[in-house]
Amino acid sequence: MCALPVGAPDCRPPLIRLVALVALACVQMSAQAQQEADQSPLKLIATPKLQEGLEATQLESAPTFLFGDTLTGRTDLETIVQGNAEMRKPGTVIKADRLEYYAPDDLARATGNVRINRNGNVFEGPALELKVEAFEGTFESPQYRFLQNGAHGDASKAVFLDESRTVVYGATYTTCRRKPGPDWVPEWVLRAADIEFDSGEDVGIAHGAYLHFMDVPILPVPAISFPLSDARKSGVMPPTIGLGDVNGTEVSVPYYWNIAPNRDATVTPTVMTARGVTVAGEFRYLEPTYSGVVRGNYMPADKLRSADRWGATLNQTGTLGADLGNAAYALNLNRVSDDNYWSDFASIGALTSRTLANDAVTTWSRSGYTVTGRALRWQTLQSSTSVITPPYDLTQLNVLRSQLNDRGFDWSVQGDLSQFESDRALTLQPNAQRMYGLAQVSRPFIAPEGFVTPKLQLHTSVYQFDSAISTGNRSADSTVPTFSLDSGLVFERDTGWNGRAMTQTLEPRLFYVRTPYRNQSYLPNYDTAASDFNFASIFTENAYVGHDKISDNNLATFGLTTRFLDAQTGEQLARFGVAQRYRFEDQRVTLSPAAEPALAGWSDILLGAGVNVSRQWGFDSTVQYNPLTSQSSRATVGARYTPSPYRVLNAAYRFQRSVSEQIDVSWQWPLNDLWGDAGSAAVPGGGLGEGRYYGVGRLNYSLNENRMVDTLLGVEYDAGCWLARVVIGRVQTSASSSTSSIKFELEFVGFTRVGVSPLQALKSNISRYQNLREPGGSKNSRFSNYE
Known part of the structure; x- marks a missing residue:
């Protein structure tokens, strides 16, 4: 056996040297294979580093960084940054010409072109004084912009109460996109004595405010709350005003209460000049084992009927617990005070029928067995001039055993x-x-x-x-x-x-x-x-x-x-x-x-x-043909054309020999197409761009009677930060009578609506109708406005 110092000749026998060379080659090949395996394509893995919000322990341990042209100060006391000053900590960025930070009080003073970005919400102004950790302080003459809805405004002063609440004084608020030029005035703006913004609840509350439209004050609002995002919020909703030849002028002011993520309620007092005051309420709930909605309406001392009037409805479904097997129930209860309720209070949609069902159903199923119990009672609203045959009250027990x-x-x-x-x-x-x-x-x-x-x-x-x-x-x-x-x-x-x-x-x-x-x-x-x-x-x-x-x-x-x-x-x-x-x-x-x-x-x-034919074109038809008479007994032919979002045309022909023959057409279409303005690419839930008109409507014409049965005609206008809708409707109720209505609404995007909304009528009459501003779109992240 020999030792081999570095650089000495190999003294091993030839056979041993050959075995050693083979072993070395194998080792090198294995290492090369391992290296090639290590160079396989990388795979992305989930990481919390860009999570939307940091945990409290991470925030406490996170450092604060200061940048600038020159930095002076004393350790653990104060730091002064001159020129392009910048302070950074998780969720907060402060920029200014000069920045002073006093560590013992955690107090920052910034002057000159101050800009603060707090989780994407930006405030800009001449001077800021802020306790950074508590986020308490004041901002002089700020301009502000909010990330979630793009709203912006200015104020004489802003007071930061904590990390989520800010009060601005002498403030304005609008979602209209700022345009170049010093003379720019938003098409709508809320001017208020003060506005409190709560980013935690996504709500703003204004006091002493006026809503200005086209630089004209149109609505005084002593106190109003409005959303800062698509999230639900509690507060007074915009009033609705209606006119009628029976009830007189109607003014309703709803209040919405966001009780919990799975429960909410709306209370709507209404003044009818010809009748009195009525209060309507709705309570919605979604629990683990049941869900439903309760609606009610009460009017004390109706002037026209000299009686108290009320109506109530309950819809609820639920399960009865795992111990009982697959057991469930459904309730549909509807009651009103008198026979005239359905015609006097037509706005209560669930109670306009003359036959009101009170239905309770329970089911149980297990191993091929299904047991159903039902109790159905009807309230039939009769009239001295029109008597109808009431449905049968039903009590039922059904047992089914099946096997596949x-x-x-x-x-x-x-x-x-x-x-x-x-x-x-x-x-x-x-x-x-x-x-x-x-x-x-x-x-x-x-x-x-x-x-x-x-x-x-x-x-x-x-x-x-x-x-x-x-x-x-x-x-x-x-x-x-x-x-x-x-x-x-x-x-x-x-x-x-x-x-x-x-x-x-x-x-x-x-x-x-x-x-x-x-x-x-x-x-x-x-x-x-x-x-x-x-x-x-x-x-x-x-x-x-x-x-x-x-x-x-x-x-x-x-x-x-x-x-x-x-x-x-x-x-x-x-x-x-x-x-x-x-x-x-x-x-x-x-x-x-x-x-x-x-x-x-x-x-x-x-x-x-x-x-x-394509995703844009659809056609469907059914014809019942009598070969003895060589005539069709019934026919339904329908076609749909939807070339792109916010463009839909529906047409249908319905025929039943000796009974009816009707043509039904409905549409939603940008009127700007008529003069060659196709608009920008559609934004989901955001229309085709501002400055656009849309024609909407439905026509139902009876060919055998030579008259229009249902008519709905309207125009929508999208100005970007506000929408306007005007819809005229007419419904033939009998051979000699009809009802007509006109609904007008102004929607100030991201803020509120004023008027009587026609949206429900448009959705129910126009198949595939799209609202120009659908809530629940994509949510912005604080990284969307990262600095």
Whole structure:
């Protein structure tokens, strides 16, 4: 064995030297492989270094940095920075020409072009004195700008109370974007004796204020709160004013109370010059096991009715606890003081119907069992000039046992006990207890290329009446069996159109149902109605919905559907379908003796088509065609064009022979397009840019009556920091009467709204309507305004 000093010749035998060289080569190759592995692409990992807010312990330990052209001072006493002075600590940046910092008092004094950035909110002015840690101090003659909503203003003085609260005196506030020039005046501005900004609650509170619009004071506001972001806030909301020929002038001043993140309330007192004072309230709540809304309205001593008036509604859903299984309930309660409430207080939207439901439903389910209990009571508002037939009050218990794929079979057994009660003088048929049972079993045979499903049903019902029916008995029963066979095939092929790869399907379907005739003409009708004739109902066993009448059937339904699907995404681009029934025997069971039964032979043909040419164009239609008369019995044709945000055009044609024929058109469209101004790219929830007009409306015209049924016409204007909406509406309530309304609203973006809002009317009448300022958009971060 030999020692090898550095630089000495190798004295080892040749074989040992060879083994050593091989080992060294292996080590070098392993090291090279490891180095190559270490040079694999880097992966980003989550880090808290740019978190929106720092923890209290991090803030306490964070250092304070001072920069500038020259720094002088004494250690742990004071520091003076001259020229381009800057102080930095987490969340706060102070810049000035001169900055003095006194460490024992944590006091900073800044003069000359002072700028302070606190979590993105900026104040600028000539002089600042501030206790940095507590964030307490004063700012002389500041100008300010807030990050979340872009609002800005100026004041004679600002007082920082703490890190989240600031009071400004002799202040202005606006969200209008500042434009170049010394003579610029915002289109709207709030001028107040003082405004308190609370960034923790995202709310501003102004006192002794006037709202100026186009440099004209339009609204005195002795005290008002307004949002600094899209977050909910408590405070008085802007008043609404309405005019009517019955109630007179109406003035409402709502107050919103943000109780908690999951609870809020709104109280709205209203003065009606012809009636008196009414107070409306709404309470919303969202709890772990239940949620709902309560609304109420109370008017003491109505001048026109000489009585107290009130209305109340409750909607709540919830669960009943895990110990009870999957148990849930739903409440829908509505009550009013008198029969005239629905017409006198039409603004209470939930209570304008003449039949008010009071409905309580509970359900329980476990292991294929479902039990449902229901109690339904109606308040029917009658009129001396218009008497309506009241609905039946219902008490119901329903039990269902079902099982899917039980050795290949799907089956269910259902039992129901119901009590029907109403005013017999108006319903003209007895009250009753009804018990029915429905058993059904099917055996689906399903494969990729198609399916076959035979099915058996047995429906039986037993009645007990409170008086004799036409047969002279106070009881009755009925049992009806049904057999059906549903089958279909699916064929596919590759195709294309205009260079786009597609898959086309061809789906023939055959449905047969046999229900023998059972005489049910003597049975009253409590909850049964005829099904609409469409592509869903044409493949069902019963022509009626409900359990008092089961239609006799011996018919076959033939259907054929073809679809065009995007080969890459599976998106349906087009659908075309046709279906027709052939009845082997005349139908004999009808809902009433006066109803005409369906006759043997071919039914009307259903034709349907839906085409999505692109994401901008959509087309959908259904036609019911009678081959005997070579005429269509019913038709609905609709089209939609949405080329870009805030541009939508809807058109529909609806026809029912001998009943109605209507054309319905609705739209939202930038009027600036008419003179070639397409606007800027759409900002989500922010419109197409300022200085733009939008036409909105809906026209529903009856061709068979040659008159307009519903009319809604309006114009919206987006000025950037404020919006204006004017909407005129007219609704035909009968052949000889109609109601008209005009709604005007000014929305000062990021602050408040004044007038009567037409937004709900626009959303309900124009499909795919978009509000020019949708709340809840993207939130700014303090890093959005980082210095």
